[in-house]
Amino acid sequence: MARETWATRVGFILAAVGSAVGLGNIWRFPWVTAENGGSAFLAMYLSIVFLVGVPGLLAMFVVGRRAKRNPVGALRELSGSDRWGFAGGFLVFSSLVLISFYSVVGGWILRYLGESLLGVLTGSVPYFADPGASFGAASAGFDAVAFHLVFLTLTAFVVVAGIRRGIEVATKWMMPAIFALLVGLAAWASTQSGAAEAYAFYLRFDTSVIRENFFGLLGPAAGQALFTLSLGVGTMITYASYLDEDRSLPFDGASIAVLNTVVGVLAGLVVFPLLFSLGIEPGETGTGAGALFVGLAGAFAQIPGGAVVATAFFAVVALAALSSAISILEISVSFLVDEYDLSRRRAATTVGGFVAVTGAVCALNTAVFGFVAGTLVDILLTLGLAVCLVFVGWVMGRDALVEFRKGAGPVGRAVSTPWLFAVGVLLPTFLVFTLLTTFNVDAE
Ligand code: PHE
Ligand code: NA
Numbered sequence: 001m002a003r004e005t006w007a008t009r010v011g012f013i014l015a016a017v018g019s020a021v022g023l024g025n026i027w028r029f030p031w032v033t034a035e036n037g038g039s040a041f042l043a044m045y046l047s048i049v050f051l052v053g054v055p056g057l058l059a060m061f062v063v064g065r066r067a068k069r070n071p072v073g074a075l076r077e078l079s080g081s082d083r084w085g086f087a088g089g090f091l092v093f094s095s096l097v098l099i100s101f102y103s104v105v106g107g108w109i110l111r112y113l114g115e116s117l118l119g120v121l122t123g124s125v126p127y128f129a130d131p132g133a134s135f136g137a138a139s140a141g142f143d144a145v146a147f148h149l150v151f152l153t154l155t156a157f158v159v160v161a162g163i164r165r166g167i168e169v170a171t172k173w174m175m176p177a178i179f180a181l182l183v184g185l186a187a188w189a190s191t192q193s194g195a196a197e198a199y200a201f202y203l204r205f206d207t208s209v210i211r212e213n214f215f216g217l218l219g220p221a222a223g224q225a226l227f228t229l230s231l232g233v234g235t236m237i238t239y240a241s242y243l244d245e246d247r248s249l250p251f252d253g254a255s256i257a258v259l260n261t262v263v264g265v266l267a268g269l270v271v272f273p274l275l276f277s278l279g280i281e282p283g284e285t286g287t288g289a290g291a292l293f294v295g296l297a298g299a300f301a302q303i304p305g306g307a308v309v310a311t312a313f314f315a316v317v318a319l320a321a322l323s324s325a326i327s328i329l330e331i332s333v334s335f336l337v338d339e340y341d342l343s344r345r346r347a348a349t350t351v352g353g354f355v356a357v358t359g360a361v362c363a364l365n366t367a368v369f370g371f372v373a374g375t376l377v378d379i380l381l382t383l384g385l386a387v388c389l390v391f392v393g394w395v396m397g398r399d400a401l402v403e404f405r406k407g408a409g410p411v412g413r414a415v416s417t418p419w420l421f422a423v424g425v426l427l428p429t430f431l432v433f434t435l436l437t438t439f440n441v442d443a444e
Pocket of ligand 1: 227
């Protein structure tokens with residue numbers, strides 16, 4: 001059977017934006033920004049996104065579009081060596097680690113969405129009574145496993161339906177829905193009493209944190225930039241492998257990075273006014289999952305019409321998480337389909353069965369969850385991206401330049417040579433450096 005392709009260019013861009021926009025934008029981005037100097041950190045982060053993230057993204061596109069295969073087949077075929085196939089296998093492995101924890105968090109979100117919706121219908125939201133205790137219950141034991149399985153099943157359904165009829169159709173309505181809901185929520189949040197104070201906190205231009213701790217911030221900023229652009233596990237290689245026409249990759253890459261950043265900024269414009277309007281100290285309930293599920297849940301419980309706002313908010317988070325999970329599952333599915341000739345259905349059930357178990361382990365064991373979500377994923381993504389960049393810079397070399405230039409405009413062609421130098425030399429060096437600073441910070 002002929003390999004599928006995207007029906008439209010917009011379809012590809014939206015699918016890639018769907019992958020990029022996820023938990024990283026909504027629960028991590030606003031907090032990292034607010035804690036590290038507001039818009040001053042934003043400037044630093046944007047520099048990293050455009051100097052490291054976008055070139056990296058383009059490197060993944062070049063691999064995928066040239067090989068038209070999954071990461072394993074792509075690296076093997078483009079190099080003519082099985083050894084690079086193993087490097088691709090490392091990416092597929094990392095994608096399974098990533099989806100194992102991502103699906104668990106996706107499950108928590110579905111539960112909050114369900115309970116909020118129930119509240120709209122019945123007038124009483126279960127988690128409003130005691131947000132702290134509710135989060136404890138939602139994120140442990142049988143319930144956590146059950147909702148993880150629901151989330152994983154939804155993800156698999158879209159993947160089984162294929163590139164055009166599944167992923168492209170789904171993300172084509174999910175992305176506009178996310179934007180519309182977030183803009184609506186941000187507009188509503190701006191009418192809340194603490195909004196001015198919240199903006200001042202979130203977007204103040206404070207360079208002191210950066211000046212005092214530049215190297216300490218580089219690691220988190222780079223980690224966030226890679227994670228948010230879905231780099232380092234082979235998602236973008238896989239999505240680009242379904243491109244059939246040679247249109248400008250730099251244009252697509254830049255559009256994806258811009259849209260992804262807009263969602264992150266918008267998320268902060270929703271989250272902080274909500275917390276400030278109720279006098280909830282930002283950070284009081286933690287800055288990660290706790291902030292989202294305990295802090296915001298507490299805020300929704302106190303505002304008039306809270307159930308409706310909560311439903312809209314958790315719908316955004318659920319759509320964002322689902323479109324990212326789809327892109328993670330597609331990696332191993334495309335691997336099994338390309339290399340072992342499985343049907344999409346067989347491939348998705350095989351991977352789904354495996355992740356059902358590994359995800360359940362994450363759901364039940366907080367130590368495993370913490371290690372995977374907090375440390376392992378960061379390391380795997382950084383290493384995975386570094387390996388791919390070295391591949392593009394040193395193994396593909398001229399071929400990469402040729403592929404990069406196809407369909408690119410004059411600007412794209414002009415930056416192609418510096419791009420290859422950055423990809424082969426500067427970026428891998430930078431990634432190894434940030435990995436070392438991360439370990440250094442951990443050791444202190
Ligand atoms: N970009 C996604 C997010 O921000 C996470 C992700 C990483 C998705 C790697 C796919 C691959 O949540
Ligand atoms: Na993202």
